[in-house]
Amino acid sequence: MRQIQARHLAAACMLAALSAGASATDVFRLEGFGPISRAMGGTATAYDVGASGMMSNPATLSLMASGTQLHLGLDVVTTDIDTRNRATGETASSDTHSKNRGPYAAPEIAYTHRIGPWTLGAGAFAQGGLGTExxxxxxxxxxxxxxxSQLENSSRLLVLNIPFAASYAVNDRLSxxxxxxxxWMGLNLDMLLGAxxxxxxxGGGRINGSLLPVLGSLPALDGAHFSVTKNQPIASGVDAWGVGAKLGLTYKLSTETTLGASYSLKSRISDLEGNxxxxxxxxxxxxxxxAGKLRIRDLQMPASLTLGLSQRINDAWMVTADLSRVFWKDVMKNIDVGFEANGGGNLNILLxxxxxxQTILALGTAYRTGNWTLRGGARVASQALRPALLFAVIPATPTKHLSAGFSYDFSQQDSVHLAYSHAFEQSMSNASLPNTSAPIDVHHSQDNLTVAYTRRF
Known part of the structure; x- marks a missing residue:
């Protein structure tokens, strides 16, 4: 009976994962991968988080038990975003106005096999994103x-990561x-810029191109609007493929204490292109x-460095900590937009x-009793965005999270895992051109529920 229930749960997770959007909480990055990590504040560098470890520190795959594991999961993110006009008191609420806006569902699927000192794995995860409507x-x-203008203001960024991972246990201590x-990165964007x-x-030298005199020739220009959107679950107005890579290690100081380190390289994704x-x-x-073609040039996910520690207090209780540095400065200086009109002419804009x-401190704890493992965590980050450059459609501002979750083992082969995390409301104000016309206050909070099923063979 338990095996039948587990198979039904796995099937439900797989079907749900086929429809996806995304959102993120560490700017454009999800704050942890898989329910084990997510429930423990996103820590994942120095202990076994299962197959999803290939997204954080691939060396942790060597901490898994021998054999094969299948991981099927789903992330569901619900955002609460409001933008207030400080001059008039009006509020614009980000809500579901079309097919591809929240709540956002992000799939997780992974497969690992350990034999001898080697552990090999492959998976597909939503690495992060953003969404407003x-x-x-x-x-x-x-x-x-x-x-x-009756023109839309919305956004959806989705980043999917398909890792092919390997871990090698050098000896009993080092992996x-x-x-x-x-x-793959896809972007939908509808944005109105006032005159x-x-x-x-x-005036700042951020627009050039042969279409600029055309705009200047209009008798009374009042605004300009870009629309590059597909109202579909995954397909995006502009998208592109690329590559990324991660390196990591774990070292056991003792049977109770493990250190970990991981480095994710800056992505190499082609320019996003579409109609x-x-x-x-x-x-x-x-x-x-x-009508024409739009290109977003050199939009990348940042490099990051994480150091981690796990400490067993006793056979049932463990605590963990990760300290990360995320190098956003290198990848988010400008949003570089190029537009080519079908009838000829071009426009280049640097937003x-x-x-x-960004510096992030994550803390977690886990307590095992019987077939249950109970978890909790917290996460605090420095702010990466600058208030004077805030866009209402890109409010990736939350920096504080609390999380909790559990695992239940139906048998030695089948387990279910669940995590909930809450991003506390973060407020940010901007009254500066060119990124806003009206003085705005943006308030952003969100809730994240993650569920996964694992099968060991």
């Missing part, structure tokens, strides 16, 4: 003159590992749409971001 009736859709990752924002970008529409909004000529590198 403000619709087309809020103050964010108004042009500089105050007219409602080393690495992974080569196929990566004052366009003017500020031009788009640039709409000039003019007070006299109305809306003037231009300033200037992210700061």
């Amino acid at each position: 403000y619709g087309k009736a809020s103050f964010l859709s108004r042009t500089t003159s105050g007219a409602n 080393v590992g690495g992974s080569l990752d196929a990566m 004052d924002q366009v003017g500020a970008l031009i 788009a529409t640039l709409t000039a909004v003019d007070r006299v000529a109305g809306k003037v749409p231009l 300033p971001q200037e992210y700061k590198d």
Whole structure:
């Protein structure tokens, strides 16, 4: 009976994983992979988190028991995002207005096999993303003159990671590992820039191209809108494939104490490309749409370095800690947008971001009793975004999390794992051109539920 229930749970997880969007909480990165790590504050560098360890520290695969493991899971993220116009008191709420906005579901599937000193594995995980949906009736859709453009303001970034991992137990104390990752990134974006924002970008030397005089020739330019969106579960307006890689090690100081270290290399993803529409909004000529191709140049996931520790207090109780440095500064200086109109002409825009590198401290604990393992954790990060460069459609601001979860072993082969984490509300204000026209306060919190089934062979 237990085996039948476990098979039904695995099938449900697999079916649910086929429909996916994404969101993230460490800027664009999920704050842990798999329910074991997530429940323990995202720690994963110096203890066995199962097959999902290939996403954090591949060397932890050598801490798994011999044999084969199948991991099937699903992440569900629900966001609560509001943007308030400080001048008028109006609020724009990010909500579900179309097919591809929250709650966001991210799949997890992985397979590992350990034989002798080697452990090999492959998987597919959502590494992170972002999502907002403000619709087309809020103050964010108004042009500089105050007219409602009836144009959407929304975003969805999805990053999928397909690691091929290997770990080698050098001896009883030391293990080393690495992974080569196929990566896919997709972006949907609808964003209105007021004429004052366009003017500020031009004045800062951030817009050029043969279409710039065309915009300047309009009698009363009031705004410009980019639309590059597919309202589908995964397919995105612009997307691209690339590669990433991770290296890691674990070292047992004693039977109770393990150290870990991992380094994720900066991704190498091609420019995101797809069809788009640039709409000039003019007070006299109305809306003037231009169809064409849009390219987001050199949008990458950052390198990161993590050091970790796990300490067994006794046979039932363990505590863990990870300290990470994420190098956002190297990958998020600007959002580099290139537009080529089908009828000829181009426009290049640099949207300033200037992210700061981020430091993250994660703490976790686990207590085993009978067939149950109970877990809890906390996570605190420095802020990577700069308030003066905040976009309402890119509010990746939460920095504080609490988490809890459990595992239950139906048998020696079958287990179910669950984790819940809460990102506490983070507020940020921006009253500066060019990234906002109206002075705004953005409030962002979210809840994350992760479930997985593991089968050992």
